[in-house]
Amino acid sequence: MDENKSITYDDLIQTRNTQILKSIVPFLDVPTQKPLAMLIQLMEWKNATAAFSRQENSMAACSLPAGTKRRDAMLSAVRKYCTPKEQEMIDTIQTLFCIMENQDLFHNP
Incomplete structure (x- = not known):
């Protein structure tokens, strides 16, 4: 596929x-x-x-291709059907998740 x-x-x-x-x-x-x-x-x-x-x-x-995170894939799929304002909100949410994951990596090496 x-x-x-x-x-x-x-x-x-x-x-x-x-x-x-x-x-x-x-x-x-x-x-x-x-x-x-x-x-x-x-x-x-x-x-x-x-x-x-x-x-x-x-x-x-x-x-989902191998290695894809379900949350990110789901938000990307939903994003296609959103208004520009909703897309912006999804982008912000994804950025926040990325920051939180990076913070976890920094604090828990």
Whole structure:
């Protein structure tokens, strides 16, 4: 798997078919939208159940390259969907964590 591509929950549960159905929903009449939306949710629930039932969990196996810290990887993944102000806050949090880790190294050689 390409190490630069992160795997998200949506990658596991959304299929081409669910994406097609989602794109159709806004064009249907209101009484038809709800049953189709429920069907889509059911399909995604089924896919999620299947994904987490497999022995090899794709997200756990491929989402982090060796040596990557989970916290940093999680914050980086979330950062993509944040506003510039929220991204700045995430950057500050990551900097604080880095300072705290370096301080631990300094005090506990």
